[in-house]
Amino acid sequence: MKEFWKGNEAIAEAALRAGLEAYFGYPITPQTELLEYLAKHMPPQGRAFVQAESEVAAINMVYGAACAGARVMSSSSSPGVSLMQEGLSYIAGSEVPVVLVDIMRGGPGLGNIAPSQGDYFQLTKGGGHGDYHPIVLAPASVQEAVDLTYGAFDLAEKYRWIVIVAADGNIGQMMEPIELPPPRRVERRDRGWELTGAQGRPRRVITSIYLQPEALHQYNEHLQRKQREIEKHEVRYSEYLMEDAEYAIVAFGTSARVSQTAIKWARAKGIRVGLFRPISLYPFPYARVAAISQRVRAILVVEMNSGQMIEDVRLGALDRVPISFFGTMGGLVPLPDDVLPAIEKMVQ
Amino acid sequence: MLTEEMQVVFDYPDALTEETTHYCPGCTHGIIHRLVAETIDELGIREKTIGVAPVGCAVFIYNYFDTDFCEAAHGRAPAMATGIKRALPDRVVFTYQGDGDLAAIGTAEIIHAAARGENITVVFVNNAVYGMTSGQMAPTTLPGMKTTTTPTGRDVEIAGYPIRMCELLAQLSGASYIVRRSVHDPGNINRTKKALKTAFRAQLNQAGFSLVEILSSCPTNWGMSPRDALTFVKEKMIPYYPLGDYKVAEAVKTIAQ
Numbered sequence: 001m002k003e004f005w006k007g008n009e010a011i012a013e014a015a016l017r018a019g020l021e022a023y024f025g026y027p028i029t030p031q032t033e034l035l036e037y038l039a040k041h042m043p044p045q046g047r048a049f050v051q052a053e054s055e056v057a058a059i060n061m062v063y064g065a066a067c068a069g070a071r072v073m074s075s076s077s078s079p080g081v082s083l084m085q086e087g088l089s090y091i092a093g094s095e096v097p098v099v100l101v102d103i104m105r106g107g108p109g110l111g112n113i114a115p116s117q118g119d120y121f122q123l124t125k126g127g128g129h130g131d132y133h134p135i136v137l138a139p140a141s142v143q144e145a146v147d148l149t150y151g152a153f154d155l156a157e158k159y160r161w162i163v164i165v166a167a168d169g170n171i172g173q174m175m176e177p178i179e180l181p182p183p184r185r186v187e188r189r190d191r192g193w194e195l196t197g198a199q200g201r202p203r204r205v206i207t208s209i210y211l212q213p214e215a216l217h218q219y220n221e222h223l224q225r226k227q228r229e230i231e232k233h234e235v236r237y238s239e240y241l242m243e244d245a246e247y248a249i250v251a252f253g254t255s256a257r258v259s260q261t262a263i264k265w266a267r268a269k270g271i272r273v274g275l276f277r278p279i280s281l282y283p284f285p286y287a288r289v290a291a292i293s294q295r296v297r298a299i300l301v302v303e304m305n306s307g308q309m310i311e312d313v314r315l316g317a318l319d320r321v322p323i324s325f326f327g328t329m330g331g332l333v334p335l336p337d338d339v340l341p342a343i344e345k346m347v348q
Numbered sequence: 349m350l351t352e353e354m355q356v357v358f359d360y361p362d363a364l365t366e367e368t369t370h371y372c373p374g375c376t377h378g379i380i381h382r383l384v385a386e387t388i389d390e391l392g393i394r395e396k397t398i399g400v401a402p403v404g405c406a407v408f409i410y411n412y413f414d415t416d417f418c419e420a421a422h423g424r425a426p427a428m429a430t431g432i433k434r435a436l437p438d439r440v441v442f443t444y445q446g447d448g449d450l451a452a453i454g455t456a457e458i459i460h461a462a463a464r465g466e467n468i469t470v471v472f473v474n475n476a477v478y479g480m481t482s483g484q485m486a487p488t489t490l491p492g493m494k495t496t497t498t499p500t501g502r503d504v505e506i507a508g509y510p511i512r513m514c515e516l517l518a519q520l521s522g523a524s525y526i527v528r529r530s531v532h533d534p535g536n537i538n539r540t541k542k543a544l545k546t547a548f549r550a551q552l553n554q555a556g557f558s559l560v561e562i563l564s565s566c567p568t569n570w571g572m573s574p575r576d577a578l579t580f581v582k583e584k585m586i587p588y589y590p591l592g593d594y595k596v597a598e599a600v601k602t603i604a605q
Contacts, residue, residue, distance in 0.1 A: 021435065022431070022434055022435050024430075024431065048434035048435060050430065050434060050464070052427070052460075053456050053457070053459075053460035054456060056424070056427075056456070056457075057424070057427040057430075057456065057457050057460065058427075060420065060421065060424040060427035060428050060431065060457070061427045061428070061430045061431035061434070062431060063420075063424075063427075063428055063431060064400070064418070064427065064428035064429060064430060064431025064432040064433075064435070065431035065432065065434060065435040066431070067418045067428070067431070067432060068398070068431065068432045068435035068436045068439075069435070070431075070435035070436075072431070072435070086421055087421065087424070090420075090421050094418070094419075195398045195416040195417070195418055195432065196398075196416065196436060196439070197395050197396035197397060197398060197415070197416055197436075197439050197440075198394070198395055198414065198415055198416050199395035199396065200395070203413075203414055203415055203416050203417070204416050204417075205410045205416070205417045205418070205419075206417075206418040206419065207401070207410065207417075207418065207419035208419065209407065209419055
């Protein structure tokens with residue numbers, strides 16, 4: 001049965017149902033309902049909840065709980081995620097599984113609290129220092145945010161890696177009818193790396209320091225092999241009216257949803273345009289974009305930023321077709337009326 | 349003449365590995381490591397202890413302890429320890445931090461861990477200097493003390509005043525045991541050991557946040573012989589950082605006796 005849920009609360013409930021054991025977070029609009037929902041529901045269920053003194057502390061608490069083998073997550077919004085980048089780099093360098101939800105808002109700086117997709121670079125390109133890319137999943141609806149969050153923990157544990165659910169303030173704040181997945185209780189089991197006390201086994205150490213350049217080079221090669229595995233197996237995308245499309249819009253999250261309406265209107269005008277929507281922003285579906293670029297006449301990229309994902313679209317499409325861009329910044333959500341003229345311009 | 353059966357009175361702690369430490373000659377980290385290890389042995393908690401290493405000279409502490417260990421980012425050890433303890437409340441969790449780590453970059457994390465009454469133990473080694481980066485001014489560098497970033501001596505007009513962390517943390521309701529000790533001579537080493545044992549026992553008794561600050565020497569970066577460095581601790585550091593018990597909560601008083 002479908003229920004009417006607000007995005008942030010639905011994501012929180014999905015995490016609880018996925019077996020979330022520990023949460024550490026800090027208030028920031030537009031994600032705060034997520035923190036509040038977990039504050040209400042976790043302690044009575046005997047699960048660990050701490051409101052940290054900062055996002056810096058929150059992500060390091062997450063890091064500690066992950067080292068201890070717990071199913072753990074944090075959530076924040078863009079400026080808070082900037083603060084977490086130090087911790088995320090250490091988490092990547094230590095290979096512990098962590099889930100983070102980013103309800104993106106406008107930047108740079110304090111920016112504002114309106115929906116944005118301006119974190120594409122800081123999420124997909126590593127963000128912190130060193131060579132790593134977290135898995136980044138971008139929902140375009142509350143239902144998809146629920147489903148991606150529910151699956152994020154298994155994915156994080158499968159690769160011992162960071163999984164970020166990258167929604168924008170629009171998805172966090174809006175209400176939609178959704179179906180929630182069944183609650184799961186995850187049994188603690190020793191996976192051979194977590195720190196639980198060296199009882200009846202040799203001690204374990206989790207660290208990201210490799211002082212010898214050769215050793216750090218080798219460790220990075222190991223991480224890169226993991227990234228290639230992720231790129232091979234975890235690419236996700238969705239397509240809308242692409243079968244007969246002569247033109248393609250490439251967009252993710254809320255901008256994809258807005259574009260979908262514009263595409264319907266363009267179709268009514270006889271323009272055969274379809275939507276290609278990356279769900280995994282990392283790993284980016286380069287191969288699929290390449291295939292699309294071989295059969296469409298032009299590509300329009302729509303984003304709620306100044307053009308960040310477009311760089312990856314260009315890497316996939318190369319110079320095979322003209323690529324144009326329509327973007328809104330400052331927390332403005334584009335309307336289909338804004339996207340339609342960009343489609344018409346692409347066709348000319 | 350022995351009237352009792354002979355006993356072993358001094359041995360290598362089980363909680364230490366056989367690894368040779370990387371510390372400079374005359375550094376007191378080795379003594380403090382041993383005291384922590386003896387404490388872990390005597391409380392029989394080696395198999396349920398998880399340590400959190402700092403950034404600083406003790407960054408490789410996990411090579412020397414035969415317990416589970418993780419390595420925190422600079423200053424973040426109390427946050428990481430919080431995460432571990434909340435995930436595994438029945439384990440013993442301790443951080444080992446220097447003064448740059450704890451009293452500069454990690455000030456927010458240590459204060460809030462104490463304020464929450466986080467049931468962890470902090471071993472705070474104060475040698476008044478950044479050791480690993482070779483001798484810059486620390487938040488605990490004494491007024492007038494020469495470092496590579498205070499080449500003519502710490503001028504409080506420019507660099508401000510050193511922070512007394514025990515006095516600051518003792519104000520917080522969540523703190524259960526906050527004491528300052530020193531390892532400049534055998535008597536003080538024994539008192540430090542006793543304090544460490546009380547701090548770990550406070551955690552085992554769910555009393556809340558415990559911290560032992562230990563005044564320590566850094567002959568290399570102070571430009572002194574090991575002996576002169578210990579004299580400096582006694583004559584210069586202790587007057588600014590008085591030894592003593594800054595907070596002993598009711599729940600800990602019975603343990604301390």
